[in-house]
Structures are given as C-alpha cells and as structure tokens.
Amino acid sequence: xxxxxxxxxxxxxxxxxxxxxxxxxxxxxxxxxxxxxxxxxxxxxxxxxxxxxxxxxxxxxxxxxxxxxxxxxxxxxxxxxxxxxxxxxxxxxxxxxxxxxxxxxxxxxxxxxxxx
Amino acid sequence: xxxxxxxxxxxxxxxxxxxxxxxxxxxxxxxxxxxxxxxxxxxxxxxxxxxxxxxxxxxxxxxxxxxxxxxxxxxxxxxxxxxxxxxxxxxxxxxxxxxxxxxxxxxxxxxxxxxxxxxxxxxxxxxxxxxxxxxxxxxxxxxxxxxxxxxxxxxxxxxxxxxxxxxxxxxxxxxxxxxxxxxxxxxxxxxxxxxxxxxxxxxxxxxxxxxxxxxxxxxxxxxxxxxxxxxxxxxxxxxxxxxxxxxxxxxxxxxxxxxxxxxxxxxxxxxxxxxxxxxxxxxxxxxxxxxxxxxxxxxxxxxxxxxxxxxxxxxxxxxxxxxxxxxxxxxxxxxxxxxxxxxxxxxxxxxxxxxxxxxxxxxxxxxxxxxxxxxxxxxxxxxxxxxxxxxxxxxxxxxxxxxxxxxxxxxxxxxxxxxxxxxxxxxxxxxxxxxxxxxxxxxxxxxxxxxxxxxxxxxxxxxxxxxxxxxxxxxxxxxxxxxxxxxxxxxxxxxxxxxxxxxxxxxxxxxxxxxxxxxxxxxxxxxxxxxxxxxxxxxxxxxxxxxxxxxxxxxxxxxxxxxxxxxxxxxxxxxxxxxxxxxxxxxxxxxxxxxxxxxxxxxxxxxxxxxxxxxxxxxxxxxxxxxxxxxxxxxxxxxxxxxxxxxxxxxxxxxxxxxxxxxxxxxxxxxxxxxxxxxxxxxxxxx
Numbered sequence: 109x110x111x112x113x114x115x116x117x118x119x120x121x122x123x124x125x126x127x128x129x130x131x132x133x134x135x136x137x138x139x140x141x142x143x144x145x146x147x148x149x150x151x152x153x154x155x156x157x158x159x160x161x162x163x164x165x166x167x168x169x170x171x172x173x174x175x176x177x178x179x180x181x182x183x184x185x186x187x188x189x190x191x192x193x194x195x196x197x198x199x200x201x202x203x204x205x206x207x208x209x210x211x212x213x214x215x216x217x218x219x220x221x222x223x224x
Numbered sequence: 225x226x227x228x229x230x231x232x233x234x235x236x237x238x239x240x241x242x243x244x245x246x247x248x249x250x251x252x253x254x255x256x257x258x259x260x261x262x263x264x265x266x267x268x269x270x271x272x273x274x275x276x277x278x279x280x281x282x283x284x285x286x287x288x289x290x291x292x293x294x295x296x297x298x299x300x301x302x303x304x305x306x307x308x309x310x311x312x313x314x315x316x317x318x319x320x321x322x323x324x325x326x327x328x329x330x331x332x333x334x335x336x337x338x339x340x341x342x343x344x345x346x347x348x349x350x351x352x353x354x355x356x357x358x359x360x361x362x363x364x365x366x367x368x369x370x371x372x373x374x375x376x377x378x379x380x381x382x383x384x385x386x387x388x389x390x391x392x393x394x395x396x397x398x399x400x401x402x403x404x405x406x407x408x409x410x411x412x413x414x415x416x417x418x419x420x421x422x423x424x425x426x427x428x429x430x431x432x433x434x435x436x437x438x439x440x441x442x443x444x445x446x447x448x449x450x451x452x453x454x455x456x457x458x459x460x461x462x463x464x465x466x467x468x469x470x471x472x473x474x475x476x477x478x479x480x481x482x483x484x485x486x487x488x489x490x491x492x493x494x495x496x497x498x499x500x501x502x503x504x505x506x507x508x509x510x511x512x513x514x515x516x517x518x519x520x521x522x523x524x525x526x527x528x529x530x531x532x533x534x535x536x537x538x539x540x541x542x543x544x545x546x547x548x549x550x551x552x553x554x555x556x557x558x559x560x561x562x563x564x565x566x567x568x569x570x571x572x573x574x575x576x577x578x579x580x581x582x583x584x585x586x587x588x589x590x591x592x593x594x595x596x597x598x599x600x601x602x603x604x605x606x607x608x609x610x611x612x613x614x615x616x617x618x619x620x621x622x623x624x625x626x627x628x629x630x631x632x633x634x635x636x637x638x639x640x641x642x643x644x645x646x647x648x649x650x651x652x653x654x655x656x657x658x659x660x661x662x663x664x665x666x667x668x669x670x671x672x673x674x675x676x677x678x679x680x681x682x683x684x685x686x687x688x689x690x691x692x693x694x695x696x697x698x699x700x701x702x703x704x705x706x707x708x709x710x711x712x713x714x715x716x717x718x719x720x721x722x723x724x725x726x727x728x729x730x731x732x733x734x735x736x737x738x739x740x741x742x743x744x745x746x747x748x749x750x751x752x753x754x755x756x757x758x759x760x761x762x763x764x765x766x767x768x769x770x771x772x773x774x775x776x777x778x779x780x781x782x783x784x785x786x787x788x789x790x791x792x793x794x795x796x797x798x799x800x801x802x803x804x805x806x807x808x809x810x811x812x813x814x815x816x817x818x819x820x821x822x823x824x825x826x827x828x829x830x831x832x833x834x835x836x837x838x839x840x841x842x843x844x845x846x847x848x849x850x851x852x853x854x855x856x857x858x859x860x861x862x863x864x865x866x867x868x869x870x871x872x873x874x875x876x877x878x879x880x881x882x883x884x885x886x887x888x889x890x891x892x893x894x895x896x897x898x899x900x901x902x903x904x905x906x907x908x909x910x911x
Contacts, residue, residue, distance in 0.1 A: 165728065199776075199795065199798065199849075201817025202821065
C-alpha cells in the first residue's frame with residue numbers, strides 16, 4: 109500500500125511517497141510522475157522520507173523516466189531515503205543514474221543549480 | 225399409449241352396446257305398456273342401461289380428451305363443436321328420414337318415435353359429456369388444491385345423483401333437494417374459473433367465440449328436439465320415463481349451459497383487452513431475449529440491438545437510438561429509423577439549451593425530455609424519453625426513444641423500457657464478468673507455460689572442475705519470477721558463471737530470462753572480459769527490454785590456471801565471499817548498474833572488472849534478492865548478516881552442505897515453506 113501526495117513549493121513539484129512500493133503500487137508512482145511532468149514542472153523533488161520499501165518494479169519506474177526527463181530538460185531529485193531503500197538503489201547501480209540527496213534543502217539546492 | 229387406445233375402443237363399444245340395449249328395452253317396455261301386456265323386460269332395465277351408457281361415455285371422453293396433453297384451448301372447444309356437429313347432422317338426417325316417410329303410418333307410431341327419441345337423447349348426452357370433459361380441462365387449467373377438491377366433490381355428487389336416479393328410492397326430499405342445491409352451487413362456483421381465456425390471443429378469441437356460439441346453437445337444438453319427442457311419447461304412455469325426470473341429465477345440462485354461456489361472455493368482453501395481453505406476453509419474451517442474448521450471441525453488440533428492438537416494439541416508438549461509451553472519449557451509436565445526423569441534431573439542441581437529462585452521460589435518471597423538443601425546429605419528433613444503461617452503478621450508455629406524437633409516452637411504457645434497460649445492463653455486466661473469468665483462466669494457463677519455460681531454462685548439470693565444485697538451488701513462488709543461473713566452459717582453464725534476476729514477473733520475465741540465456745551462451749564462449757560481457761549484453765538488451773524493465777546480473781570467469789576469479793557486477797546482489805585463510809565472510813560491494821538501465825550514456829562507465837585470487841577452502845555464495853528480502857512473521861528481512869552467518873558456520877563443509885545449511889536457516893527464519901518470491905543461490909567451493 110502506498111500513499112502519494114503532491115504539493116508545490118517555490119516552483120518545484122514535490123511528490124511525497126508514504127508506504128511501500130511494489131509491483132502493483134508502482135503504477136501509482138508512475139502516474140504521479142507522469143502527471144507532474146505533464147503539468148509542465150521542470151523541477152521535481154521526490155520526498156522518500158515515508159518510503160519504507162521499494163521493489164524492482166518501483167525502481168523500474170524511476171529508471172524508465174531517466175531518458176524522457178533528460179530530453180525534456182526536467183530535473184528530478186530524490187531525498188530523504190532510508191538506508192534500506194538507498195541500499196536497494198545503490199545495489200542496482202541506480203544511485204549513479206539518479207540525483208539523490210539526503211535532505212530537502214540539499215535537494216532543492218541541487219535542482220535549482222541543475223535547472224539554471 | 226396402446227392401453228389408452230384399447231380403453232377408448234372398449235368404452236366406445238360399451239357405450240354403443242348399452243345404448244342399443246337401452247333403446248330396445250325401452251321400446252319393449254313401452255310396447256308392453258301400450259298393449260297392457262306383461263313385459264318380459266323389467267321396467268328398471270332402460271334406466272340402468274342409460275346409467276351404464278353415461279358411465280361408458282364418461283370414461284370414453286376421459287381417455288379421449290382429458291388425457292390428451294396435446295390439446296390446446298381452441299382444440300378443446302373444437303372437440304366440443306365437432307361432437308355437436310356430428311350429433312346434429314345425424315339428428316337432422318333422422319329428421320329428413322321422418323320427413324321422407326311423410327304420410328306413412330310409421331312416423332306416427334309411438335314406438336318409432338321412441339326410437340327417434342332414444343337416438344336423439346343418446347346423441348345429446350354424448351354431446352353433453354364431451355362438453356363436460358372439455359370444461360373440466362378448462363376449469364382445471366390452473367389447478368389449486370381447493371379447486372381440485374371442489375371438482376372432486378362436484379363429480380362425486382353428480383355420480384350420487386346418477387345412482388339415486390336409477391334406484392328410485394326416495395330417501396328424503398330434503399336430502400335430495402340439498403344435493404341438488406349443492407351441485408348447482410358447486411357448478412356455479414366452478415364456472416367462474418375462466419383463467420384460460422386470458423391466454424388466448426386475438427385470433428384464438430374470435431375462433432373460440434364462433435365455436436362456443438355454434439355449440440350453444442346445438443345445445444338449444446337438441447334441447448328442443450328431445451323435449452318435443454319426449455313430450456310426444458309421454459303423452460301416450462305412462463311407463464315412459466322422460467329425461468326431464470332424470471336429475472343427472474338436467475344437472476349436467478345446466479352445468480354445460482352455464483359454463484358455455486359464461487365462457488362466451490368472458491371471451492367476448494375480453495376481446496378488446498386481448499391486444500394488451502399479447503403486448504405483455506411479447507414484453508416477457510423480449511425480456512427473456514435480452515437476458516439470454518449473452519449466452520447465445522456472445523457479444524455486447526447483439527444485446528444492444530435486441531434492447532433497441534424490444535424497446536421500440538414495447539412502446540411503439542417511431543424511432544430510437546442507443547449511444548454507448550466505447551472508450552473514454554468515443555461513443556458508439558446504434559440507431560433505429562433515425563439518421564445519425566438527426567440524432568446528433570437533437571442532442572446538440574438539448575445541449576445548447578442546457579437541459580440536463582439522461583442524454584448527457586453523467587445523469588443516471590430516466591427522463592422525459594419531450595417538452596424540450598418543442599423548441600427544436602424541423603424535427604418530426606415531439607416526444608423523447610431517455611434511459612441510462614448502467615453497469616456496476618456506472619452509466620455506460622443511453623437509450624433514447626422518440627415519437628412523432630406529443631405526449632407519446634405513458635408511465636407504464638417508461639416502467640417497461642426502464643426494466644429492459646436494467647436487464648440489458650445486467651446482461652452486459654454478466655458478459656464482462658464472464659470475459660474477465662476467461663481472461664483469468666487464460667492468464668493462469670499462460671503462467672503455467674511460463675513456469676515450465678522458466679524451469680527448462682535453468683541448467684540440469686553444472687560445470688565442475690578439480691579446483692572447485694558448484695551447487696545450485698532454485699525455488700520459485702506461484703507467480704513466475706525471473707531468476708537465472710548458468711555455467712559454461714570457455715576453455716580448458718576457464719569456466720563462466722552467471723546469476724541474474726529479471727525484473728517483473730510472469731511471462732515477460734520468463735521471456736527476458738530466455739534472452740539472457742541466449743546472450744550468455746553466445747557471448748561467454750568467446751571469452752570476453754566480464755566487463756566486456758556486460759557492455760555487450762547491455763547493448764543487446766537495451767533494445768529488447770521495454771521501458772522500466774532491467775536485468776541485474778553478475779558474471780564470473782574462474783581461471784584455474786591463474787587461480788583467479790574475474791567478475792563484473794551489474795546491479796546484482798553483492799557476492800558473499802568466504803576467505804578460508806582469514807575465516808571471514810564478506811560482501812563484495814563493487815560499483816555496477818543493472819543491464820538495460822543505461823541507454824544513451826556509455827555503459828562501460830557503469831560497470832567494472834574485478835578479480836579475486838582464490839585459495840582452497842574459499843567459498844563464494846551467489847544469490848538473488850529473494851533470499852535476503854525473505855521476511856519472517858514479524859516482517860523482518862533475512863538480510864545479508866544472517867546469510868553471512870549461515871555461510872560462516874558451515875564454510876568448511878562441501879558446497880552442497882553449505883547450500884543446504886543456508887536454505888535450512890532461511891526456512892527456519894521465514895517459518896514457512898510458502899515462499900512469496902524466488903529463492904535462488906549458487907555456491908562455489910574452491911578446493
């Protein structure tokens with residue numbers, strides 16, 4: 109079960125994920141990112157403070173957006189990942205492909221730098 | 225069947241014989257009376273013969289009419305009519321004979337008149353009994369316990385009267401009067417059972433009226449001729465027993481006349497309403513067609529067409545259309561006697577005037593929109609009724625019915641079409657559920673195939689060497705996963721190993737796994753460095769894997785000459801390596817991104833070549849995340865530490881034993897044999 113909230117802050121779209129992302133709930137994550145991109149946001153922050161677990165399908169969602177976001181010049185930064193979750197990202201080597209920061213302010217800073 | 229035929233023959237023969245005896249005994253009695261001679265034949269004989277004649281005929285018709293299931297209502301009336309016709313024709317023939325005999329002394333002879341009377345009486349009773357049996361079937365058409373009892377009582381009373389008639393013993397006048405009263409009352413009550421009339425259609429009602437009318441005519445004719453004849457005879461002889469004193473015949477006659485009159489009147493007065501009944505019947509049939517259409521036709525379109533047809537005929541609409549949501553934005557239109565353009569105009573007009581109703585798909589109420597049509601110019605329609613069609617509370621379409629007359633729809637029509645629309649909704653819902661069930665079954669079947677494919681992709685035999693031994697274990701959950709491991713000998717000194725985990729489940733996972741196997745077997749034999757292997761594999765897979773799918777893998781080359789393990793990790797779980805010399809187990813956490821993830825960038829920046837010098841006694845455990853992520857009842861994960869500990873305490877044993885130990889620990893931890901992910905491990909023990 110997952111609960112995904114979106115809120116806007118300083119021109120950035122913040123997607124907060126609360127709960128676990130598995131094969132079935134990854135669809136919701138996919139929808140949320142697609143909506144955010146569709147709404148025309150160029151700065152997307154993903155708040156993972158509430159993310160307890162992510163399966164390979166959930167990682168696949170992030171992975172699938174890498175190319176698209178690059179083409180559209182949209183910048184996505186993840187922050188607040190729990191150690192376990194971060195571990196999943198790093199084992200797969202996805203940490204090298206995504207922008208991951210520890211805190212929200214770091215993430216904001218990074219996204220602002222990138223989108224200049 | 226044969227028995228019934230034999231019985232009809234027997235009873236008809238009996239009736240004929242009894243009648244002949246009746247006629248001649250009566251004539252003899254009469255003759256004796258006129259000539260004042262002592263009669264050889266007892267006076268009671270004609271009476272008894274008459275009773276026997278009646279009973280035989282009663283049974284004859286019981287077998288002929290009552291038991292014949294194939295007869296419908298008009299057939300029954302036809303039987304009565306036909307019997308009456310034959311009887312009348314015979315009677316008229318006798319009359320003609322009398323007329324032809326003219327002035328000869330025979331027609332005035334009392335005995336001859338008696339014979340004529342007996343012929344007429346026989347025919348009359350025959351006709352009455354035929355009618356009686358038919359009436360019985362009509363009355364008992366819709367049986368109830370009470371009705372059957374009433375009829376039995378009635379029949380029993382009639383029989384008592386028959387017996388009483390012939391024995392000539394007056395028990396008590398009150399008793400006989402009561403019996404007569406009771407029989408009349410019962411007969412009258414029974415005569416009110418006219419339910420069969422409702423089931424006749426218009427044409428059948430006309431036929432019935434004609435048949436009943438003619439039957440009434442025959443009845444009157446016979447009553448008249450028998451009365452005249454009996455009067456003539458009884459004037460000349462006292463021994464003659466007039467049929468009018470035969471209470472049974474009178475009761476039977478009264479009953480037949482009552483019922484025939486009632487029937488005639490009821491059918492007559494039901495004539496104007498018969499179209500309503502036919503309409504109702506048609507509605508029921510339409511209803512049934514809608515509900516059954518799914519089973520027979522197997523598609524939604526036929527339900528729509530039947531709904532359109534039935535609704536139009538149920539309310540006599542001049543035109544109709546049915547608009548169904550095909551996809552989210554698309555609508556599908558089915559029309560009846562109206563062009564698509566015309567219906568579009570009407571909808572546009574209603575929309576323009578901001579009229580909310582069932583026509584805009586969001587409404588779920590049946591609406592009469594007739595009054596809004598008045599403002600639409602150039603439209604031939606003056607009445608419009610719209611119904612929503614719902615599946616699982618969701619409106620999936622609308623049915624619109626049109627009439628050229630103003631105020632063309634009444635409440636009753638609205639109710640019927642509403643019921644049709646509901647039933648169509650249910651049919652469509654059932655159809656969709658059935659489709660879903662089929663899909664599910666097919667999916668399960670596919671899964672079974674995928675599982676077989678997956679199993680067959682795993683090697684049955686692993687490479688061995690003097691330097692090392694390998695054991696592998698794989699268990700999969702009900703859903704097919706995509707764990708893969710394999711070995712391949714490159715040359716005399718080198719053996720390639722792979723362990724991989726395909727993201728996703730089901731058939732796609734099995735499919736990707738087979739691609740991985742193909743890549744491994746074709747690339748590995750060329751002996752590339754592990755990193756090269758990964759770069760090439762990534763290149764091949766990027767165009768095969770769909771968006772969001774990837775494969776994590778670790779590829780090893782064990783060189784027994786240099787005593788080295790070369791490997792490269794592409795996003796797979798880190799290798800657990802036990803060094804015998806230090807007696808410690810560590811995870812080799814190197815850099816490496818899974819296959820299929822990096823598409824546009826240079827993948828060679830994301831994977832690395834690694835190497836280990838192995839010593840005898842070293843152990844390498846390769847596994848998939850199913851093992852480290854296996855959970856116990858409390859939701860804790862098995863994790864790397866428990867895995868390392870399991871290896872640590874059995875590292876001195878053979879690869880097989882190490883593996884068994886790890887799996888034992890895993891199952892002990894999860895506390896169940898039911899796994900919800902795939903467990904795959906490959907253990908390499910160096911010697």
